[in-house]
Amino acid sequence: MAVSPDSETPHQVLIVGAGLGGLTAARKLAARGIEVLLIDRNNYHQFQPLIYQVATAQLGMRDVARPLRAIFRKERAVTVKTGEVASIDPVARTVTTSDGVTYRGRILVIAAGAEVNFFNVPGAQDNSFPLYSVDDAARLRSRFLGALDAADRDRRYVERGALNVVIVGGGATGVETAGAVAESMREVVPTYLPDDLARAGRVYLVDMLPDVLMPFNEKSRAYAAEKLREYGVELRLGQSVTEVRKDGVVLQDGSFIPSRTVVWAGGLKARGVLSGTGLPQGKGGRIDVNPDLTVPGFEGVYVLGDSANIVDAKGTKLPQLGSVAQQSGAWAAQNIVADLGGGQRTPFVYRDKGIMAMIGRGAAIAELGSRHRHIAGPVAFLAWLAVHMVLLSGLWEKLHALWNWAWDYGTRRRPQIIVDRPDAYAIDWSDERTPHGGASP
Ligand SMILES: Cc1cc2nc3c(=O)[nH]c(=O)nc-3n(C[C@H](O)[C@H](O)[C@H](O)COP(=O)(O)OP(=O)(O)OC[C@H]3O[C@@H](n4cnc5c(N)ncnc54)[C@H](O)[C@@H]3O)c2cc1C
Known part of the structure; x- marks a missing residue:
């Protein structure tokens, strides 16, 4: 050593x-x-709040990850080690x-x-995709594409959950991911799959709590839940996940959602x-x-x-x-x-500027300032865009992200639908027949 x-x-x-x-x-x-x-x-800094957009191919990895040595290239006082x-x-x-x-x-x-934190839920660590780093996002994107391609090859994979995405956790990460996946199902998947297959896509959001976005106020929560339902997200609230299997998710009431794309946004x-x-x-x-x-x-x-x-x-x-x-x-x-x-330390004073979450195009919620004043809809969406533009590190990253958003909004096309994680892309369909499992095509 x-x-x-x-x-x-x-x-x-x-x-x-x-x-x-x-x-x-x-x-x-x-x-x-x-x-x-x-x-x-990592040799880069990653901006976690936009990682779900890398997973859904709205942004590329480089939009949210910036090399540390580039950040400090003019700063002689800082040495970076990986x-x-x-x-x-x-x-x-x-x-x-x-x-x-x-x-x-x-x-x-x-x-x-x-x-x-998988909270010791059986199978969660092995069979779900956490979403906390750009690496996680790349794996999830490849898995989603793997499931779409499987359904495209053989439609019998659809009844085995190829087009179902289950998101576990109704906090900000889960809600933003559910909104973005539903948007992809609606607007991007139809450019990838034949119409009848694209219409078969389903998005589920599961949480043991009775409502989504618990740190937000009631108005914000109601808006988010309504918008998600409008986008076709099926909310399974007040239901904990008791097991994540390689062929799907078992809920507390014994129900089973077949899926090969289970996103774990359950906590840290x-x-x-x-x-x-x-x-x-x-x-x-x-x-x-x-x-x-x-x-x-x-x-x-x-x-x-x-x-x-x-x-x-x-x-x-x-x-x-x-x-x-x-x-x-x-x-x-x-x-x-x-x-x-040789001076005096002072106690930290936090300046609460509020909280926000994006649900989809033109739909966001924000609670502004220390009093958490609620706004929702297009104005909150613009506020969300502005805040994330400011927070993203690096001019190149800001401009590139802005370009990608504009391109996505204008064309509904996502150039980053590239498979770069063959291990996550490959799906093992060889499940044994079980009460919950389906037959192999
Ligand atoms: C998906 C997601 C979405 C989020 N959305 C929002 C949002 O919209 N708004 C908001 O305010 N907050 C959001 N957050 C929370 C916010 O990103 C975090 O609170 C914030 O990043 C915490 O910063 P940090 O510096 O403490 O840790 P991090 O940003 O997690 O940085 C920790 C760093 O330590 C490095 N590291 C860890 N362990 C080791 C090790 N053993 N050796 C070497 N390096 C190590 C990691 O690589 C990482 O770079 C989100 C978080 C996630 C995961």
């Missing part, structure tokens, strides 16, 4: 994770001339990669985000790498932090964004949102500047 000379020479600040939190912290620190080592398992962090020692403030290289920081910032949990660190793990396995984003009892360690349970200066427990990650990244940077300069 290699031991890096890096472990001998501590970096001023060592940041694990170049998501919205880590990236923002690195940028702010670099702007103050503070030396940063930023390590991520590597999987396998262990973290918060006392020594070191991290060690899976190939045994150790890095040390005078200050350690953990911004590793969260990972998918803390990254596995955080356990065993000795850091205090609270709700969801996330690290409980002080209001100034440091960890109690661990000098020089900060935890941000989805990796942390943050209660801000006003005593508000903050949700796992991009805006919380970004603002906590900026705030941590400010506190680190104070640490290094």
